[in-house]
Amino acid sequence: MYRVTGINLKSMPLGESDRLLTILTPERGLLRVVASGSRKANSKFGGRTGLLVLNDLMIKPGKSLDRIHHAETLASYPGLSRHFGLLTASQYLAEIALNQALEDTPQNDLFNLLTEHLERLERLPTNAPLAEVLAHLCQGIFHLLALGGIAPQVHHCCLSQQPLIANPSQLNPNIGFSIRSGGVVALAQLQQFQHQQRPSAENQSAQSNDTDYEAVANQAAFTPTPNRYLNGHQLSLLQQLSQPHLSPVRDSLDTAWDAAWIVIEQILRDYTQHHLGRAIRSATLINSYVASSQPQLM
Template identity: 25%
Template sequence: MTSSEYLKGLSLKVSPLGENDRLLTFLSDSEGITRLAIPGARKPKSSLAAAAPLTFLELQVVGKRGLKRVRQMKIIKSFSNLGKQLETLAAAQVLSELCLLLIANNDPQANFLSTVLIHLERLEEISYSHQKDILILANCVQSCAHLLALGGYSLPIQVCSQTGRELVPPIGNWEWRCSFMPDEGFIIGSVPNALIQLNPSELALLQRLLHPDLPRKKNGEIMGPKEVWLKLLSVIEGWTNNHLPYRVRSLKMLKEILTSHQDVDTNK
């Protein structure tokens, strides 16, 4: 008798498998990352053809050994609107790549799926506005910080990696600097050959990203100009490049897209 189970989770990647099937890479709380066969999904009239990337699904899965198969599929939510803007699609792809790098196969991960869904929903809500680039950058940097912390690769933004002293940014002292060394972390002072140097307000902004919500002004706008958020994105890129087994290619793509935009932001 074939065993059956139900899985609820996010489709991260879909690729061809054989002549008519597809291979689904799936994130769920109970299984972590799972790879599943979707029989007949490449046929035009297949009821299982809806397994697109960035779709929240409920699956009936059958099989005991080897590659399990999807028998039934229900779409709970599609994040297809993210594809309407190249910037939000790239930011969402960053989340997908991080999931694949941070979670082992068949390794249950509490809170990971819910965190990813929250950040995808926030990205999907971003519309065209004078703050669009900043919103995308801020959401991407914060989502990376949250996922890295859940995955055991948290940014070491609380303590100087050389002295062990607490990193307390002296707001108002604009001569103060801390240096980011991707292989070590943050060091108080200006260090030669540092990848990036942060002033007090930039470090304070980075530290606030571990909170659930983005830092905002009283008028509701995101704190910090676009240039600062690009700088913090480079911190994330430097950290992941040095500590994860593979580079998160979408980080570079997102940075190139947003750097190429004309500066029309009015957040001052």
């Protein structure tokens, strides 16, 4: 028998009355364990098998699956369930952590980072505005990506490596975000890059066989086309996500702030799904939350 601290990231029925839990632990990484009889009304586990519940566990090894012998709840983040946006954001972060976690490997940093951001979300007021919820969600996503070594480059142009200084008053898009390039690109630098990569008319006319045409097509395929275009305000918000803490969300009732954070979340969502190689199911709930909060922006 062994003892771990774990937070429930996934739960599914098993047999007639059991549950199969996927738990993130700092000591052993990702565990899949059975909570016997937990679906019965009089189960000794009660609410300890709920999602995002943090337990102190005694686990008994089994032939195929280990089983929970004893569980004591340490935290359950009740504040998240009182706000649809906060609950959805917490599930979003948990889903990313689930896809990043490793089995049979200590995951102390991932465990601490996830629980820290869940605590930050829970500390938000129950009437937290859309912009504030999305800001905390986006920083949680960014920090998880950074821990995994795949955070997008946001402070330097991916093409030139020159620093990009955000000017929040710049309302015209002058920065692109390219998933293929790994982050932000200056549009001026992108135009120069595309010009350098574009074969001249003379060279194109000289190419007469299939191999040459294939080379031109491959060259065009590597040209980083931005997935999104950002203005100075949006770039400023994106860049602050790498900091330990967010700046206060100013003018949270201003729909311009809502719109900006919606863009940032969508950028990070597309980027994360690309690197994880799968869709984030919880993101569809974010769409519903945004629609219910700011229907005019959808």
